[in-house]
Amino acid sequence: MKKIILSLTFVMMSVVLMAQAKKPTIMVIPSDAYCARNGYTTEWVDENGTKNTVSDIANIFKQDDVEDLRLVISELSKIMADRGFALKDLEQTLKSIQQETVEMNLLESSSSGSYITESMLDKVVRTAKADIIIDLDFTVMQKGPQRYISYNMRGLDSYTNKVIAANSGVGSPSTSAPVNLLLEEAVLNYMDSFRAQLMAHFEDMSRNGREVVVKLRVWDNADVDFESEFDFEDDYLELTDIISYWMEDNTVNHAPTRTNATATYLSFEQVRIPLYKERNGRMSALDARGFANGLRSYLKKEPFMIESKIYERGLGEVWIIIGEK
Amino acid sequence: MGNRYIRLISMFVGLFLAVQLNAQNKNSDNQTDYYNYEVEQIGIGQDGTKLLLVWVDAKKVDEGIELAKRNAVAACLFKGIQASGQSEKIPAIVPQGITSENQEFFDDFLQLKDKKSGGKYLRFITKTGSQYQEKNKKGYRISLEVQVSYNDLRDYMISQGMAKSLNFLF
Numbered sequence A: 001m002k003k004i005i006l007s008l009t010f011v012m013m014s015v016v017l018m019a020q021a022k023k024p025t026i027m028v029i030p031s032d033a034y035c036a037r038n039g040y041t042t043e044w045v046d047e048n049g050t051k052n053t054v055s056d057i058a059n060i061f062k063q064d065d066v067e068d069l070r071l072v073i074s075e076l077s078k079i080m081a082d083r084g085f086a087l088k089d090l091e092q093t094l095k096s097i098q099q100e101t102v103e104m105n106l107l108e109s110s111s112s113g114s115y116i117t118e119s120m121l122d123k124v125v126r127t128a129k130a131d132i133i134i135d136l137d138f139t140v141m142q143k144g145p146q147r148y149i150s151y152n153m154r155g156l157d158s159y160t161n162k163v164i165a166a167n168s169g170v171g172s173p174s175t176s177a178p179v180n181l182l183l184e185e186a187v188l189n190y191m192d193s194f195r196a197q198l199m200a201h202f203e204d205m206s207r208n209g210r211e212v213v214v215k216l217r218v219w220d221n222a223d224v225d226f227e228s229e230f231d232f233e234d235d236y237l238e239l240t241d242i243i244s245y246w247m248e249d250n251t252v253n254h255a256p257t258r259t260n261a262t263a264t265y266l267s268f269e270q271v272r273i274p275l276y277k278e279r280n281g282r283m284s285a286l287d288a289r290g291f292a293n294g295l296r297s298y299l300k301k302e303p304f305m306i307e308s309k310i311y312e313r314g315l316g317e318v319w320i321i322i323g324e325k
Numbered sequence B: 001m002g003n004r005y006i007r008l009i010s011m012f013v014g015l016f017l018a019v020q021l022n023a024q025n026k027n028s029d030n031q032t033d034y035y036n037y038e039v040e041q042i043g044i045g046q047d048g049t050k051l052l053l054v055w056v057d058a059k060k061v062d063e064g065i066e067l068a069k070r071n072a073v074a075a076c077l078f079k080g081i082q083a084s085g086q087s088e089k090i091p092a093i094v095p096q097g098i099t100s101e102n103q104e105f106f107d108d109f110l111q112l113k114d115k116k117s118g119g120k121y122l123r124f125i126t127k128t129g130s131q132y133q134e135k136n137k138k139g140y141r142i143s144l145e146v147q148v149s150y151n152d153l154r155d156y157m158i159s160q161g162m163a164k165s166l167n168f169l170f
Helices: A002-018 A032-038 A057-062 A067-082 A090-106 A120-125 A179-208 A239-250 A288-300 B002-032 B061-079 B103-109 B120-124 B150-159
Strands: A026-030 A041-045 A051-055 A132-143 A146-157 A163-170 A210-218 A229-232 A235-238 A257-261 A265-273 A276-279 A282-285 A308-314 A317-322 B038-044 B050-058 B125-136 B139-148
Touching (some): A026 A057, A032 A051, A067 A090, A067 A179, A132 A179, A163 A179, A179 B038, B061 B139, B103 B120
Parallel strands (some): A026 A132, A210 A317
Antiparallel strands (some): A041 A051, A210 A265, A276 A282, B038 B050, B050 B139
16 A cells, blocks of 8 residues: 555646746847837828838848847857757748748648638737847947947847846947957846846746736627626625636735726736646646636636637736626 | 973973874864855856866975865865856856765765876866965965866766756656
């Protein structure tokens, strides 16, 4: 009997140890300041006649003078790949999206000749995105005959918008070193500290769970909203409070922050979800969608009987829209 | 007369033992003191290396040079190196430092090189540069430029289970 218990414990421990959390994707994107300074922007006028300027990331790599940017991104990619964290390449992702669009427009069914359906939302979603953005800015500065690099790099969580790592400073001035050497030196100088900050973020994640954002909305034809009352734990509570209790019960820190609560909109930030959940006797990685599925399933049961749709914005943000699918 | 003679011999023996014990303690301090020294970054090395300037106190110059090399590695492992000039801070590879779990490993890895053993840390010293020494009452104050293969050192510590990989969770 003892042997069986010991074996079972060993197997369970092995399963827990073997489970791996979902790995976030990381992408380097030039900052808005970099794009504006170098003229990589595009302008458009909205329906109110206001002129807007936005970074033209989609076309940035078609410009002639982006060798420096390419060099810095390559250097960062090389270093991160050495650390077991291959970066998602922005230039390649943009090309891939363009190619996919061409292929989708040409692809037709062999039996009926019908085309692939793509909603406006699908088109919007099909953009270059990553879970962690490395927002990069650098300038080659000149002081008399000397050149030096001003460098700024921030790691941002795409969903919580929190800065998880940041480095900035100026490099050593030089009269003889070419710009690419100065840039390489800048990347090497900041990368170890940047890596240590990323490591601290992942260690915090392993201790306290992944931080995600959960937003709840209501379809306009729904017969229920967040002020609807239900008989719950010997009391009549509004759906807002019931959902808040569910969030508290199912998060690692039991203290997610409810940042908005109206009849039609509820949002929770600092939602720390477990990295793993047990499924079919083994631990599998959990992301925001997997976590929200628990809430969707809870709302579908008695006494609520509310149908809802899950819209996944990525590894760390999910929307639940109640009322129907 | 006989008693005086015995007392004198006892005093000498006592004095000799005290001096020996003190010397042994000092050696032992140098051997296992992984934190008390001065270290500074003197530039951004080639990819994966760090250029450091280390100051140590030692009785002999040879001993001091060996200690400086060992302490350069110890600094990368436990203390990290503060930002200086245009160089960004170098983070410690083993930020938790010496613990009861890793003490045995690091005592072996960082054991100073002598004729018979020690010096395992030397494989992560790429090269040494300018050396400066100044004689004082206690011995020598020595400074030595050392290039450490920081990335290789970190990878080795990860492979030995002494440090975490950035990938540890995924």
